[in-house]
Amino acid sequence: MVDNKIKNLLLKSVVDSDFLFLDSASTKQLRHINIKLNSNKLNVSSLDLFETLKSLKQLIQSLKFLSERNKKILHVWLKNKQYLRITEMLIDKENFNVDLSVKNTLSQNHANQFKTQLLFLLDLPLKNDKKKIKRILNEKIFLINKVNLKLEKNDWGSYKIYNEINNFKKFLFLFIIIDLIFTKNK
DSSP: OHHHHHHHHHHHHHHHTTTTEESSOOOSOOTTEEEEEEETTEEEEEEOHHHHHHHHHHHHHHHHHHHTSSSEEEEEEESOHHHHHHHHHHOOTTTOOSEEEEESSOOOOGGGGGSEEEEEEESOOOTTOHHHHHHHHHTTOOEEEEEESOOOSOOTTOEEEEOOOOSHHHHHHHHHHHHHHHHHOO
16 A cells, blocks of 8 residues: 555656656657657657656665665766755765765765765766766775666666756756655664
């Protein structure tokens, strides 16, 4: 009963946050895109509900895994500098049950190598930047989640949510998921 209620709340939240819609219509045929609407200067693509929910559940499971560890750090990389500032303002570090690093690059800290780490990339693809990937692996970050629209040939063993974060409602939706997971497990 409780499990169904949680699933329904997740589904309702996804719909309410416009997480299933892309502002720009994609010209490519992708398994992530379900419906394309082009009419009167309105170009909208609708994402496949089941693919999106599956990706969100992978993110939630990764965050839950991290929250259950004693020593943990969550790295959040954002391209949008306004979102960086908003994230730093919204987080109550005293009640947040994880070390949080919100930046747009990786800072080298050898003490972090003994912690379980998750890298959460928002609109920053890994691409094939071998230097960046080598640095991530040298920092012992093996759990990576991404949210972007880039089609990457090599996903480097990361989980991906095919979406864009240029809409504040989508960013807030993801931030609330993170906040719920890490403030709940004290």
